[in-house]
Each structure stands twice: as structure tokens, then as C-alpha cells.
Amino acid sequence: MKQVRPKKNLGQHFLTDLNVAKAIADTVDACPEIPVLEVGPGMGVLTQYLTQKERPVKVVEIDRESVEYLNEAYPMLRDNILGEDFLRMDLSKIFEGRQFVLTGNYPYDISSQIFFKMLDNRDLIPCCTGMIQREVALRMASQPGNKQYGILSVLIQAWYDVEYLFTVDEHVFNPPPKVKSAVIRMTRNSVEKLGCDEALFKRVVKTVFNQRRKMLRVSLRQIFGGLDSKDSFFANEIMTKRPEQLTIEQFVDLTNLVDSKMKTLDKKDSEGEE
Structure with a gap:
């Protein structure tokens, strides 16, 4: 059976250590x-x-050569080998709306x-496991106050x-x-609603971490444009913190503060137009 050639443009690094492979596969047993x-x-x-x-x-x-190899090597999987781009798939259709574990x-470059x-x-x-670049894994698992957070x-x-x-060394891959790589597991927590506008939450998090060395009162000005730096909004105690110091709950609180201020400004603008 012809071996698949790893393709640089697809970021392919084939794992060759079977003990590591089994250990990764076993991470799905948590769900x-x-x-x-x-x-x-x-x-x-x-x-x-x-x-x-x-x-x-x-x-x-997504790699056609790999799909051909898998069809030959795993005939029992033939109807379950999807030659598609994961990032473009409708995940609700894969198992007919059922929940599933994501692994790999x-x-x-696309993790x-x-x-x-x-x-x-x-x-x-409800559960996602697998192997990624160690640096990314450290960021994902990092807690507030850590430079990787x-x-x-x-x-x-x-x-x-x-x-x-666990960490995986470079020498167990071709090429x-x-x-270094690392294996992670993510398990859905009990949170159903964040308690804030979730789209704004993402915007706030991305905005302040894009200037992670600055206090929030500086980085948040990007959201408010021309708002005076002496405005009472920036006098809130949390504004003296840097983003890496905030817990998830504090980011939720910050999002609600930003949301409230945005609505106040919108109201003033609409009243001014009347």
C-alpha cells in the first residue's frame, strides 16, 4: 500500500509513535x-x-491522497470517511444532530x-481532545496572571x-x-449563559488583549472612539487592571460595563438628533 506523502501546505506532520497515538485516542474515553x-x-x-x-x-x-489511503486501509470506515474541509462543514449534519467528541x-496552522x-x-x-502545538496548548490552559493567558x-x-x-517531542513525527506538541482535553462546563452580550464579550476580550501591556482604560478607548479619557467610565476601579489579570467572571462584568456605557451613549446620540 502506497504511503501518503506529508504535504507542507496542509501542515501535515504524521505521528509515527504508536504508544503516543494510543494515548491520544484514549483521551476520548472521558466522554x-x-x-x-x-x-x-x-x-x-x-x-x-x-x-x-x-x-x-x-x-x-481534506487531503485526497489521504482519503484514498484511508479507504483502502480501513474498508470498514469507507462510508464514514468525509473528504471535506472541516472548517466549512455543517457539524449538525455529521451525526444527524447528535453530540460527539472532537479529536485529532x-x-x-489552523488549530x-x-x-x-x-x-x-x-x-x-461536550468534549474535545487532541494534539496541538505546545505553545497553543499552554495558552489554552493558562490561568489569569500568567504571561500565556x-x-x-x-x-x-x-x-x-x-x-x-502531556507533552509530545518532535522526533515522533514525519517530518x-x-x-514540541501537547495533548489537551476540553470538557464542557456547566455554563449555559455568560450573563452578558456574548458577541460583545468576544470583542472586548480581543480588543484589550491586542494591547495586553496597557491598562484597560487605555485599550478600551478603541471601542468608544472619541470618548474623553476623563469620562467617569474610565474611573471604574477595574480600569487600572491589565487584561491578563482578569478572570472570566471579571471579563463578563467588564463586558456589561461596556455594554451599559454604549447604550448610554447611543441614547444621548438619538436624543441629540431629535
């Missing part, structure tokens, strides 16, 4: 019984262990996009509990990446 969707199976090093678990498994692979050896899609489909994905940390931890499981 038993529900189906599994593997992203980017390549030549099926994880797939072979996932299919041993007594539950439905589907794989999605994720391409480094953040994969997790943002997970967040958009969080009601479908950032946009990914806040947006993911608002909805998921994140576990950094070896230039960085």
Missing part, C-alpha cells in the same frame, strides 16, 4: 458512549485505535480556527474546562515539526 469525529487522520495512526472503541467513528480529511492530530468552530458548536461538542484562554475557558495532559 464515553457518544460518537467520535477525528479531524485530519492522515494515514490513520489515531484512527486504528479509535475504531476499536465501541462507538460510531467518522473522520474528516490537528494541523498547527485556533478549529477551536473557534468548536465554540460556535459547543452544544454539539490570552484571547484563547478566556474564550475557551468561558465554556470549557481545559486540561493539559519532525520545529516545536
Whole structure:
């Protein structure tokens, strides 16, 4: 059987260590019984262990050469090999609206996009596991006050509990990446509603972390444009903090402060036009 050639443009680094592959596959056991969707199976090093678990498994692979290989190597999966782009898929149709575990050896260059899609489909994905670049995994699992704490940390931890499981060295891949990898698991927490405007929450988080070294009273001016820096809004005690100091709950409170101020300004503008 012809081996698949790793393609640089797809960020392919094929895992070659079977012990590591089995350990990654076993991370899905934290969410038993529900189906599994593997992203980017390549030549099926994880797939072979996932299919041993007594539950439905589907794989999605954008690389045509890999799809051909998988069809030949895993004939029992033939109807469940999806030759598509995960980022463009309607996830509600994969298991007919059922919840599923998302897993994979994720391409480094699109791992953040994969997790943002997970967040958009969080009601479908109670558990997400897999391998990513170690630096990204550290950011996702980081707590307030840590230099790795950032946009990914806040947006993911608002909805998921994140576990950094173990580190994977470069030499167990073909070709070896230039960085270390890490295996993570994210499990949906009990939060159903954040208690604020969720779109604004994302905007606030991204805005302040884009100037992470500055106090909130400086970075938030981007949202309000010409608002005077001496306005009482900026006198709030939280405005002297930097974004990495805020917990998820404090980001929710900050979003509500911003929301309230925006509505006050909108009201003044509409009254001025009358």
C-alpha cells in the first residue's frame, strides 16, 4: 500500500509513535458512549485505535491522497470517511444532530480556527481532545496572571474546562515539526449563559488583549472612539487592571460595563438628533 506523502501546505506532520497515538485516542474515553469525529487522520495512526472503541467513528480529511489511503486501509470506515474541509462543514449534519467528541492530530496552522468552530458548536461538542502545538496548548490552559493567558484562554475557558495532559517531542513525527506538541482535553462546563452580550464579550476580550501591556482604560478607548479619557467610565476601579489579570467572571462584568456605557451613549446620540 502506497504511503501518503506529508504535504507542507496542509501542515501535515504524521505521528509515527504508536504508544503516543494510543494515548491520544484514549483521551476520548472521558466522554464515553457518544460518537467520535477525528479531524485530519492522515494515514490513520489515531484512527486504528479509535475504531476499536465501541462507538460510531467518522473522520474528516481534506487531503485526497489521504482519503484514498484511508479507504483502502480501513474498508470498514469507507462510508464514514468525509473528504471535506472541516472548517466549512455543517457539524449538525455529521451525526444527524447528535453530540460527539472532537479529536485529532490537528494541523498547527489552523488549530485556533478549529477551536473557534468548536465554540460556535459547543452544544454539539461536550468534549474535545487532541494534539496541538505546545505553545497553543499552554495558552489554552493558562490561568489569569500568567504571561500565556490570552484571547484563547478566556474564550475557551468561558465554556470549557481545559486540561493539559502531556507533552509530545518532535522526533515522533514525519517530518519532525520545529516545536514540541501537547495533548489537551476540553470538557464542557456547566455554563449555559455568560450573563452578558456574548458577541460583545468576544470583542472586548480581543480588543484589550491586542494591547495586553496597557491598562484597560487605555485599550478600551478603541471601542468608544472619541470618548474623553476623563469620562467617569474610565474611573471604574477595574480600569487600572491589565487584561491578563482578569478572570472570566471579571471579563463578563467588564463586558456589561461596556455594554451599559454604549447604550448610554447611543441614547444621548438619538436624543441629540431629535
